[in-house]
Amino acid sequence: MHPNEDAIHAYVDGSLGAAERTGIDRHVASCASCRQLLEDLREILRAAKALELREPPARVWSRLERAITLERDDAEPVARRLQPSGMASDTGPAEAGHDRRASGARGPASGARTLQPSGTASDTGRAEAGHDRRATWLAAAAAVVLATAVGLRFMPSGGESVRSGAPATTTVAEGDRAESVETELRQAEAHYEKAIKGLEQIASAERNALDPRTAATLQRNLAVIDQAITESRAAVRSEPASEPAQQSLLENFKSKIALLQDTVALINEMRKGNEAGAARIVSGLKQKGD
């Protein structure tokens, strides 16, 4: 008689007593299927222990840095921080100081990093400073646009509705649930579309900062995602209650937002002259595009 599966799991975990262990040893010596199960479970456990760490995409830090900076500088009016027109020339020392912080540059005291490419001297002039400030408002604008989408987690079919951004629905009678889900989906869709539109505006206005090959890769990837959005939207329209269709549409929106975020992060790194950061992002884009 075969030992029950739980005993075999406990055996591979090493949590069986000596007598039970001996019983299983004796059984598997003559039972090929239990021996196979034991070996498979051991292999799964070995593989699970050997799983490697994953590297988060470069955009996470860019997003986080922006969020922290915005939070820290909360006292300053947002409109002022996002003001691109002041980027060129006549900002005073206080504002220039803010710009350095917000764009990730450090003051002389901490000194480890500057925004100037390859250690160029500080007197490279106003064009450099303009780039710094342009990178600043660009990334800050992207962060604000994303504030509508970050944490937006639509849960189809009666789960927690959304984390933020869209209004939560109250509990509804079972008969109204489908309608409620559709309403939530439409709201989530509207939020994603708004975020996407904002990011697209930023990305297309600044696209000339990208080299043509990278821009072409981005365009190709965007076209693939747009096609997927069109298809999943059609699926949702024909079957509004279908969870896979809803999930697929939202996943495609998230993919598009992630790609646009990469684009903005890349433009930002290039404007800052951070070649290593830009290369990291481009490498991620190529992997996704392969």
Next chain:
Amino acid sequence: MGSAEDLVARCQAGDVEAFETIYRQHASRLYTLACRMAGSPEDGEDLLQEIFLQAYRKLGSFKGDATLGTWLYRLALNHCLDYVRSRRAKMNKLTSAIEGEIACEPAARRETPIARLDLERAVERLPEGCREAFVLHDVEGFDHKEVGRLLGIAEGTSKSQVFKARMKLRALLGKP
């Protein structure tokens, strides 16, 4: 680079570079945990950002009685568990849907060793509930009692969830 205490003090003084150093030191570990607990890299990415934003806000409560890595890990784990709990209402439905899907897809047996990427993908496909128990027990190394406490389930339930996850992985990885 500086000690953890130095980095924390610099962060509290508004030094974003110090916080970036902390991020670079710990992000992979926490991102990996978040992806596996959430079951998708996209959600893992959102969780990672939220975890570090919360860490930035709570750095003042880091007293140095644990290492910074341990403090961050606990914070991340709690955040992931909150996320998992918030999805619990949906769990049963999804579990049965995926169970059905797996039952319909018997994979042909493969004799090759399990590839890391295949296992990662298979873990993502595990049903809610048993995935978290598997990640906490078989990957993160918590015992069943701790897993039960973390997930708010009985120790015996943790065992059955982990065993169920392993059997599903065996099927998904072509080793039925």
